[in-house]
Amino acid sequence: MAHGGSLGELRAANLALVIAIIEQAGSLSRADLMRRTGLSRSTVSSLVVQLIEQGVLVERLDRGTPYKGRSGRPPILLELATLTGVVAGIDVGHRHVRVALARPDSTIVLERSVILDVDDSPRESMDRVATLLDELLAESGHQREDVRGSGLGIPGPVDSDGRMTSGILPTWRGLRPADELAERTGLVARVHNDAHLGARGELAYGAARGHRDVIYVKASTGVGAGLIVDGHLVTGTTGIAGELGHVQVDVNGVMCRCGSRGCLETEVSGPKLVALLQPAYDERLTVPRVLELAQAGDAGATRALNDFGRRIGRVLANIANMLNPEQVVVGGGFGSAPALQAGVRDALDRYAQPATAAAITVLGGALGERAEVMGAIAVALDPPDAPRSGRQVSRSPVAG
Ligand SMILES: [Zn+2]
CATH class of the missing domain: 1.10.10.10 (Winged helix-like DNA-binding domain superfamily/Winged helix DNA-binding domain)
Known part of the structure; x- marks a missing residue:
């Protein structure tokens, strides 16, 4: 039998x-x-x-x-x-949505982004995604039926059931972004958080290409990470691995939006960078302006970015000791700053064990603000048996 x-x-x-x-x-x-x-x-x-x-x-x-x-x-x-056909990559950030259409060989057909308040208006944001998608399809002479697959990035934790978890994005909590997208477009998307997709983007098309053990850091409105171990993105048992910004750095610190207290993100984030520097400047600062100032040699902006890099690097040192990576790729809105990357480097050299630190190259992402949308393209092109959400399929252990 x-x-x-x-x-x-x-x-x-x-x-x-x-x-x-x-x-x-x-x-x-x-x-x-x-x-x-x-x-x-x-x-x-x-x-x-x-x-x-x-x-x-x-x-x-x-x-x-x-x-x-x-x-x-x-x-x-x-x-x-x-x-045949195209795939769609969709990146929903805290303050923007970006949609790209790519051919099956991953070359971009069309790409467009708009600025809007994603955090407080999930349904309007998904409406806008649908409109953008239709615009790009029409302009490239495609129908919705030509879309062979899609990837969707969301700026918060998405569990392996595709549902938004925790209080990190309160207005999104409990929503299933894939359902919201399917209702509006009929597309079946693979959903990940933005840092996971940034890691996939840099791995497939950017700075981490050809590398197998990489920590991707997204330093932006929040701080997140995507962990690549042996060439694969580690999503964790419920899909929310890599929450670098919610590693506790101060037991007595302030309450965090995640429900814990003293998280890295309560001290290090885009808004915190601006808030830290603002009292010392006459002009109204933004993260891009702080980066400009640092690039022009401004001592205060450089110092703040360097300090932020050190604080991120202090946490990364522990993770590096566990994973022994070959690269730390720093991306996101202020990750590209050389002063921040230098801070990460210093902290790794100071706090990781020496052999671990020596094995690591710290570098900026090659894709910049496009890392997430390119990661969305990468997951859209994954073979059909790849997991639809964050969860990795594992085999049951063999008895005996
Ligand atoms: Zn937190």
């Missing part, structure tokens, strides 16, 4: 066979597949249904030529979905 697992393995082998044959041929009908695989009509039909549902195969809009000696309608041809 066949073991249940072997039936599953047989089906997996048949699915892989169908994909390999179509990949080689370009496009084939179901009848072609029966002939080439030797499988029955019902088996081929069932395999094709599954592969279409998974987004691996699509039916071509044009049909093939009728078979020799036969009349009737020409057959429907199947091809790999990855050869």
Whole structure:
């Protein structure tokens, strides 16, 4: 009697066979597949249904030529979905939404962003995402049906069920961003928090390309991290790994919006940077202005960024001791500042064990503010069996 697992393995082998044959041929009908695989009509039909549902195969809009000696309608041809259409990358930040369309080889077709108050208006933000998406599709001559996959980044923790957790974004709590997007656009998106997508973006297309053990830091309105271990993003058991900004740095510190107290983010963030410097300046400061000042050699701005880098680096030193990474990639709104990166470097050298610190290269992200949208493109292009939300699929341990 066949073991249940072997039936599953047989089906997996048949699915892989169908994909390999179509990949080689370009496009084939179901009848072609029966002939080439030797499988029955019902088996081929069932395999094709599954592969279409998974987004691996699509039916071509044009049909093939009728078979020799036969009349009737020409057959429907199947091809790999990855050869046609576009994918959508969507980055919802605290203060902006950005949408990009990319070809299956990840080259960008069109990209656009708008400034708006995302934190306090989740539904309006998702409305705006839908409008932007439709604009880009229309301008590039595509329909919604041409979108083969999508990735969606959200500026707060998203659990493995795709739901917004904790009080970090109070007006978003309990929402499922994928549902909000699907309602408006019909797209089925893979949802991650923004720092996770920033890490995926830098890993796939940016500063971390070709590296396997990387800590990506997003220093922005908040402070988050994406951990790449052995080439894979670590999302954790409920999808919310990498909450660097909520590592406690002061047991007696102020209450944090996450419900804990004395978190790194209560001391280090874009708004805190501005608030720290403002009393010493006549002009009204913003994070971009502070970066300009630092670049022009302003001592106060440089000092503040350096101090912030040291505080982030102090926490990173502990994480680095655990993970032994080869890179710390610093991105986000003020992560690009050399003074901040120098602070991170100093703290790693001071507080990580020497061999760990020596193995680390600290560098700025290569994608800047586009890291998240490129990460969204990367997850949209992940194979169909990759997890839809943050959770990584693991195999049960074998008994005995
Ligand atoms: Zn916190």
